[in-house]
Amino acid sequence: MARLKDYYAILGVKRDATEQEIKAAYRQLAKEYHPDVNKDYEDLFKEINEAYSVLSDKDKRSEYDSLLINPDENKIKNFTEYIQEFINSIFNGEKEQKPKKGEDIKLKIFLTLEEAYLGTSKEVEYEKWIPCPDCNAKGYIGEPDKVLCEACEGTGKRVSGIFSFPRPCSVCRGRGYIIKNACSTCLGRKRIAKKSKIIVQIPPQTNDGDILKVIGKGHAGFGNKEPGDLYLRVFIQDHSVYKKVGNDIHVELPISYADAVLGANIKFRWIDGKDIDVFIQPGAECGSQKVLPGLGFQNGNLIFHIKIQIPKQLSKKQQKLIEELRKLEHEEDNKSIFSIVKNMLQK
Structure with missing residues (x-):
């Protein structure tokens, strides 16, 4: 799972937005950025839908909020800034990829009470990006066979429609050229998704809500840069006894x-x-x-x-002893009452 997206920024609402505010924001954005209006913003429309599907569901929204380790880092000023960042990320991501550390991964890990209290070793299975083994993370086989993109005339950008800022060319993905011998395994992306299994050491006294950091087990980086880290949020399961x-x-x-x-x-x-x-x-x-x-x-x-x-069944001996105890208690009570009456009469 890649670094958490800021769904509030995508919809342009505050963290404490009501259901009505979220719904209204979604309807407006869906109308403006629907692929039927402009096909170049199909990816953005998908992100808008993704954000709404999470924030409109109470359980999903609560779960999403709980996974935000540093909420202050995700603050936004307005939706326009997010759109511009979205456009820039597309340009930067599709051009010649600069060396860059891999993204972090955030997951949940569920522990029994015994595992959390005593500590244990836990196997974690998840999916992450790894360097493409077939092209050695280059994105192409052999030497790159580049040809000028005719759609954008090599600029990597196109300006049209109702939007004032440039959009990445959908043909060359903002590069300005097309690689004819792109790797068929990663489709030129330099990385592929693969399931990974690791053993995580859970220290004793690990508490509910703790964050365990596993260095270097996130997504692969670009240009020989180090991979990201894996963050595991601890959830302790209910116990039948404790x-x-x-x-x-x-x-x-x-x-x-x-x-x-x-x-x-x-x-x-x-x-x-x-x-x-x-x-x-x-x-x-x-x-x-x-x-x-x-x-x-x-x-x-x-x-x-x-x-x-309190036993529901008694042996004869137990029953006899209990009856004797009750008789003794009554005798003691009667003695106490007799003493009280006697003292009153003597006054």
């Missing part, structure tokens, strides 16, 4: 009625496979919490939520 809230980890801890009354030291198997001691104070109530500092993410807390388990 719940991550900020840097804290919450977990339910079932205990018996006896342990709740008498207190207990319970062994709990932690994420790293080791047992930790959880001391329950006598008289623990259902829903109370036991906090172990420093065991969450980045020195957060491990928080146990006490849940007292």
Whole structure:
């Protein structure tokens, strides 16, 4: 995936634009730059449609906004400036390519809670531009066979229609000439798309939203320039047992009625496979919490939520003991009531 385009700039709207504003901007631009009006702006029309398809969808827009690592870098002044930059990029990209570092790639990576907490090695598969192996990233085979482009008379530009600024020649793509022996593999683009697999090391305590940078694993550069970098935004998946809230980890801890009354030291198997001691104070109530500092993410807390388990079935011996306990409790209650009444009568 190439460097994120600024869809807000393409439509000429602000970051906080409403759905109505986005829709109105799209309709106006689609009307002005439709290929039926001017075929030379077919690529621009595609970008306008692409931008609208993302920003008009709430989920896609939210996902797109979350991938903007440095939003301030994508600020725009007006749509006219974007159009001019678009035109310039076409001219610069289609002429003799100057040495240029490859574009960065931004992707998502999904981790389990255990992978993020303990660290792991993760295989990442993605598509990127690599130097064309058949033409050695030259764009042609052998020596370039150049002929003057008759459509633009070698200028690389054409001015016509309702637009005041020049457009790249659609025949020679702004070069001013045509290469007759262009590489059939990359079609003269010097790069081809290819799937790539790499192993990424995930450090322990990697948090949700962290950005992992893998140097040199982006798109290939031009003219022996270094490739771009790969950026991975971390998303930690929900867990069936643990719940991550900020840097804290919450977990339910079932205990018996006896342990709740008498207190207990319970062994709990932690994420790293080791047992930790959880001391329950006598008289623990259902829903109370036991906090172990420093065991969450980045020195957060491990928080146990006490849940007292009431058995649905009892053996005869258990039932007899419980009945004796209830009888004893009633006797103690009666003694307390008798004492209160006695004290009142003596006054």
